[in-house]
Amino acid sequence: MRRAPLLLLLAALVPAAHAFTKAEMRAIAAHGPWPPAFARDPSNRASGNPDAIELGERLFFERRLSADGEQSCSRCHIPERSWTDGLARAQGLALTDRNTQSIANVRLQRWFGWDGANDSLWAQSIRPIIDPRELGMGARQVAALVRGDADLACRYRKVFGEVPANDEAVLVGVAKALAAFQETRVSGRAPFDEFRDALLKGDEAGIASYPEDAKRGLVIFIGKGKCNACHLGPAFTNGEFHDTGIPFFIEKGRVDPGRHSGIQKLRASPYNLLGPYNDAPERAAAIGTRHVRLEHRNFGEFRTPSLRNLAPTAPYMHNGSLATLRDVVNHYSTLSPDRLHADGEAILVALKLGEGEVRDLVAFLESLSDGGGTYARRRFAADCR
Amino acid sequence: MRLAALLALAAPAALACEMPGGPAEKLQSATHTILYRAEPGLGVGRHFALAVAVCPPPKDVRVDAWMPDHRHGMNYRPSIAPLGDGRYRADGLLFHMPGRWEFLFEVRGAGGTERFEHSVRVE
Numbered sequence: 001m002r003r004a005p006l007l008l009l010l011a012a013l014v015p016a017a018h019a020f021t022k023a024e025m026r027a028i029a030a031h032g033p034w035p036p037a038f039a040r041d042p043s044n045r046a047s048g049n050p051d052a053i054e055l056g057e058r059l060f061f062e063r064r065l066s067a068d069g070e071q072s073c074s075r076c077h078i079p080e081r082s083w084t085d086g087l088a089r090a091q092g093l094a095l096t097d098r099n100t101q102s103i104a105n106v107r108l109q110r111w112f113g114w115d116g117a118n119d120s121l122w123a124q125s126i127r128p129i130i131d132p133r134e135l136g137m138g139a140r141q142v143a144a145l146v147r148g149d150a151d152l153a154c155r156y157r158k159v160f161g162e163v164p165a166n167d168e169a170v171l172v173g174v175a176k177a178l179a180a181f182q183e184t185r186v187s188g189r190a191p192f193d194e195f196r197d198a199l200l201k202g203d204e205a206g207i208a209s210y211p212e213d214a215k216r217g218l219v220i221f222i223g224k225g226k227c228n229a230c231h232l233g234p235a236f237t238n239g240e241f242h243d244t245g246i247p248f249f250i251e252k253g254r255v256d257p258g259r260h261s262g263i264q265k266l267r268a269s270p271y272n273l274l275g276p277y278n279d280a281p282e283r284a285a286a287i288g289t290r291h292v293r294l295e296h297r298n299f300g301e302f303r304t305p306s307l308r309n310l311a312p313t314a315p316y317m318h319n320g321s322l323a324t325l326r327d328v329v330n331h332y333s334t335l336s337p338d339r340l341h342a343d344g345e346a347i348l349v350a351l352k353l354g355e356g357e358v359r360d361l362v363a364f365l366e367s368l369s370d371g372g373g374t375y376a377r378r379r380f381a382a383d384c385r
Numbered sequence: 386m387r388l389a390a391l392l393a394l395a396a397p398a399a400l401a402c403e404m405p406g407g408p409a410e411k412l413q414s415a416t417h418t419i420l421y422r423a424e425p426g427l428g429v430g431r432h433f434a435l436a437v438a439v440c441p442p443p444k445d446v447r448v449d450a451w452m453p454d455h456r457h458g459m460n461y462r463p464s465i466a467p468l469g470d471g472r473y474r475a476d477g478l479l480f481h482m483p484g485r486w487e488f489l490f491e492v493r494g495a496g497g498t499e500r501f502e503h504s505v506r507v508e
């Protein structure tokens with residue numbers, strides 16, 4: 001009885017906070033927990049091996065892994081930018097057609113690249129090494145680098161037992177070590193994760209410390225925005241492919257067919273999971289590759305990106321055509337059905353958001369970033385013996 | 386009295402169609418009964434298989450699924466392996482979005498091809 005006036009006073013002071021419905025709570029819970037538990041990649045026998053992780057980390061920053069001795073994985077996947085480069089389209093030995101993807105949380109994907117042209121992280125790691133626009137090497141040059149450097153050769157043997165005589169096999173080993181390193185790159189906890197866990201526990205203070213604009217943005221994200229139809233789960237992606245009305249013209253007369261050519265490249269690749277380099281004895285991981293279906297609608301489809309750590313990874317979309325998160329939200333807000341390919345996703349309609357709603361949705365997207373600083377390059381120990 | 390006799394007649398036929406190993410969805414027409422079960426259960430964003438039993442055993446069965454409201458199918462073409470006696474295993478299915486999906490079963494029997502549809506919601 002005596003506490004009633006105080007409660008009334010509090011109720012008057014606190015602005016009406018959004019009370020989440022049961023359905024909203026379920027939708028919010030589905031975006032966690034974070035971080036996910038580690039699981040080995042059965043197709044890569046070096047996965048989770050500390051020696052492979054160290055070799056992969058060295059190779060990721062290794063300029064001798066490029067034709068001109070100036071490029072490296074880390075020149076496009078820059079740690080301080082959450083492993084991206086800030087460019088619209090990546091620039092290696094030449095300008096490429098696409099925006100650099102982050103390698104944070106990449107382990108959680110089923111398909112790799114904007115077009116899913118690879119079905120494993122190690123196969124995806126071969127692509128930039130041999131692409132003439134990126135590192136421009138060949139299997140022969142990579143094998144020569146490993147064999148000719150006593151330290152690299154020693155580390156390679158530590159992981160794989162021997163440096164194979166076959167150049168292509170050496171290249172695959174290098175890619176598997178690179179994959180082992182990239183698997184360890186997981187983004188840290190973001191303000192959203194603290195909020196989600198607080199909400200599930202009923203921790204009022206934790207709930208209150210998540211900004212109100214981000215909460216309103218979250219309600220749009222899982223509500224009328226239907227963003228979680230594709231950006232679902234702890235990594236905010238279904239790992240599959242959609243056409244969201246981003247133009248697929250690269251320049252006059254040249255288009256990026258996206259998933260349509262991705263499936264064809266996947267099938268033609270000697271490094272796919274159906275091929276001889278898959279280390280999993282029963283090939284269970286190849287189930288997607290065996291069943292993937294090529295359809296006309298795949299033309300102009302790109303993989304749904306994760307929405308974690310967006311703040312440092314501008315510009316956005318497969319071609320880097322949208323400079324800010326505000327531009328992305330405006331894109332979904334004003335999207336016209338004519339801009340979608342004929343077979344475009346039927347759930348995408350212009351959201352016609354108000355100015356405040358745009359700001360709220362941006363605030364929510366920003367709350368999915370971990371604030372940086374989760375990676376410090378290791379100082380490597382003495383030479384390998 | 387008549388009704389009871391009919392039911393008694395129908396019972397053995399229904400009993401004959403079963404699929405051990407857990408509860409299953411049941412679809413029925415005048416000529417066929419289909420039992421199916423998702424293994425390891427339905428969900429979004431991961432591959433699953435279907436255990437299927439068709440009674441009486443047909444010549445051939447095909448399985449697919451689509452999202453009627455979004456007007457698209459799966460990104461995967463399921464494979465189907467006959468296990469004998471009208472039992473099948475369909476592999477490689479994946480629902481890549483939450484919402485309403487519809488399973489499609491095409492059963493080719495002695496009297497022609499029959500289509501079955503079954504709607505499910507996944508979250």
Ligand SMILES: [Cu+2]
Nearest residue numbers: 452455457482
């Ligand atoms: Cu859909």
